[in-house]
Amino acid sequence: MPKTQRVEPADLDDVDLRILRALAADGRLTNKALSTRLGLAESTCAYRVRALRDRGVITGTSVRLSLPALGYPIQAFIKVRLGSHNRAHVDKLYAALAEAPGVIQAFHVAGEDDFHLHVAVDTPEALRDFVLSHVTVHRVVRQTETQLVFELRDGAGVLPGS
Amino acid sequence: MPKTQRVEPADLDDVDLRILRALAADGRLTNKALSTRLGLAESTCAYRVRALRDRGVITGTSVRLSLPALGYPIQAFIKVRLGSHNRAHVDKLYAALAEAPGVIQAFHVAGEDDFHLHVAVDTPEALRDFVLSHVTVHRVVRQTETQLVFELRDGAGVLPGS
DNA sequence: CTTGAAATTGAAGCAGG
DNA sequence: CCTGCTTCAATTTCAAG
Numbered sequence: 001m002p003k004t005q006r007v008e009p010a011d012l013d014d015v016d017l018r019i020l021r022a023l024a025a026d027g028r029l030t031n032k033a034l035s036t037r038l039g040l041a042e043s044t045c046a047y048r049v050r051a052l053r054d055r056g057v058i059t060g061t062s063v064r065l066s067l068p069a070l071g072y073p074i075q076a077f078i079k080v081r082l083g084s085h086n087r088a089h090v091d092k093l094y095a096a097l098a099e100a101p102g103v104i105q106a107f108h109v110a111g112e113d114d115f116h117l118h119v120a121v122d123t124p125e126a127l128r129d130f131v132l133s134h135v136t137v138h139r140v141v142r143q144t145e146t147q148l149v150f151e152l153r154d155g156a157g158v159l160p161g162s
Numbered sequence: 163m164p165k166t167q168r169v170e171p172a173d174l175d176d177v178d179l180r181i182l183r184a185l186a187a188d189g190r191l192t193n194k195a196l197s198t199r200l201g202l203a204e205s206t207c208a209y210r211v212r213a214l215r216d217r218g219v220i221t222g223t224s225v226r227l228s229l230p231a232l233g234y235p236i237q238a239f240i241k242v243r244l245g246s247h248n249r250a251h252v253d254k255l256y257a258a259l260a261e262a263p264g265v266i267q268a269f270h271v272a273g274e275d276d277f278h279l280h281v282a283v284d285t286p287e288a289l290r291d292f293v294l295s296h297v298t299v300h301r302v303v304r305q306t307e308t309q310l311v312f313e314l315r316d317g318a319g320v321l322p323g324s
Numbered sequence: 325c326t327t328g329a330a331a332t333t334g335a336a337g338c339a340g341g
Numbered sequence: 342c343c344t345g346c347t348t349c350a351a352t353t354t355c356a357a358g
Binding site: 007020022026027028056069071072077097104107108110147150154 | 174185221224265270280307319
Binding site for chain 3: 029030032042043046
């Protein structure tokens with residue numbers, strides 16, 4: 001049985017939300033700049049940010065990369081449907097798909113499809129090769145459907161307000 | 163006519179790739195720690211990182227947030243299909259969908275569907291309300307299909323090697 | 325493109341309100 | 342839960358190889 005980690009929602013006050021909005025937009029904000037913007041002492045601000053990390057609200061920090069600048073200007077969505085839903089097969093396939101080169105995110109979903117893969121490639125041929133070499137190569141895959149991504153926009157997210 | 167920004171792929175050497183891998187995993191790595199790991203002088207390392215930002219390879223830095231800890235433990239994919247593809251309608255709908263509260267990312271795709279929305283909500287009822295209030299409320303939307311996300315994994319990405 | 329050292333700035337620890 | 346002060350560490354700058 002795989003682990004299921006329950007996560008209690010943290011109750012966040014207005015200061016927390018403002019910190020999260022600021023750091024989501026620019027994770028390199030210095031503690032000093034952040035404290036000035038919020039009108040807090042630096043030590044208080046550092047305290048709140050550390051608390052958000054300790055509580056698991058902030059899970060990490062990472063740089064955003066430009067896929068086109070890296071040489072991967074083509075993105076696609078690949079819907080994957082299985083012919084069998086034996087757990088061992090599903091788990092193994094999921095792991096293999098997530099580790100395939102070019103996969104940005106792999107979604108295990110309920111409903112018509114079983115997996116959605118968000119991938120980035122350098123050429124149309126590479127997209128075809130990806131599907132053949134990393135998806136349909138698995139016996140348990142019954143059907144795939146590939147949709148080119150015209151454009152991707154980051155949404156408003158879940159943080160309320162502006 | 164909307165703007166189309168062409169992006170030239172940057173040619174990255176081995177040092178660049180190692181920097182990108184390190185900062186993608188932990189964007190809070192200090193320049194000092196990064197330079198030590200790569201065996202470079204601090205000033206050299208800072209120079210390379212700044213160059214990657216200036217060239218648009220690194221587009222920013224942001225904290226990763228736990229949606230469950232924020233109180234939004236339910237994620238879903240919503241496939242949206244339109245009845246008309248008039249540009250003005252499509253553009254306006256796209257903007258509205260991306261700005262709807264709870265939307266993580268909005269994909270404009272080619273093929274069977276027109277948009278894929280990755281959303282996070284707090285309850286199943288909120289998911290229903292999202293579809294009714296922010297998606298099907300638009301006249302141009304002909305059909306939607308909502309798929310619950312069991313699990314989401316970050317993929318290997320496009321950076322080669324380990 | 326890379327470097328080391330100086331000068332500036334930011335982060336962390338802590339006792340107290 | 343918040344703060345100011347002190348101490349320590351990191352970033353930036355720059356002339357030069």
